Amino acid sequence: MQALDLHSRIDALSDGEVYALPRSFTFELGNLLFERAVSDHLVVKIPSRVSRDRHSCGGWRDYLRHIRDGVTDPGWERKPDDDECWARRDRLFDRYSALKKLCADHQEETVHFLAIHKLHHDRLSRVIRVPKTRFVIGSRPIWFGLYRTKWPVIIQQRVPGVPLWEMIDQKTGAGGLKSEWERYREPIRQHLRILLHSQVDADWSPENFVFDSETQTLYYVDVKCGAMMPAASNSHNFPLIKQDFGLGDS
């Protein structure tokens, strides 16, 4: 098992490997579904096991309930599609041979979690820039190093830039961009329009898009797959981003 450290780079990592995650990686809960640790060149994301509000589940339990067990409830954007559904997992594993080989030593659920997120990454990467990403298993010490746990882990290249959220002028309450970002509205709008018209699922929170003004690149950094998007997120966020970046206009 290879160990990651604070200076590891994405190009040295491969899908389907098992990596030891060092203690120096401090994981923090994101919105709800993932916990995140940031190093010099990487952002490491694992499904959350706890949640801030005790009424909702962590990302791992949500995966088991909504995807593996196929339980439907109104909290989700949509059901798993044909490629994501648990019953057809073998077909998806056949598509990703580097992940399939993990089935020999790891729970199928862990491998399936990685596979549906890789599928989502592949769909997105056809329509918007996404950070280079690896789908792996991470091993972490617990109980003072006496035991180790294993988790599906999504590792992204840490990309430069500013989240769209920080470009929005929160002061007026009327939305709009801060004046220093106004000149980037049109290039950002062009990228967002392609995603909007692509039919690929996205969580339209302005925190999920990071804009690098040096290269005028808009990255979509959120990793959660289409079938794991909470419905409330887009009903709240899409109207905001649509207004701030003029997505209603052609």
Ligand SMILES: Nc1ncnc2c1ncn2[C@@H]1O[C@H](COP(=O)(O)OP(=O)(O)OP(=O)(O)O)[C@@H](O)[C@H]1O
């Ligand atoms: N690959 C990345 N490179 C640079 N910054 C990132 C990257 N991934 C995440 N971030 C930063 O972290 C913030 C939140 O990221 P992300 O959308 O992955 O988590 P989250 O939405 O809070 O978690 P959840 O998946 O639980 O909803 C982004 O706004 C961005 O500032």
Ligand SMILES: [Mg+2]
């Ligand atoms: Mg997010």
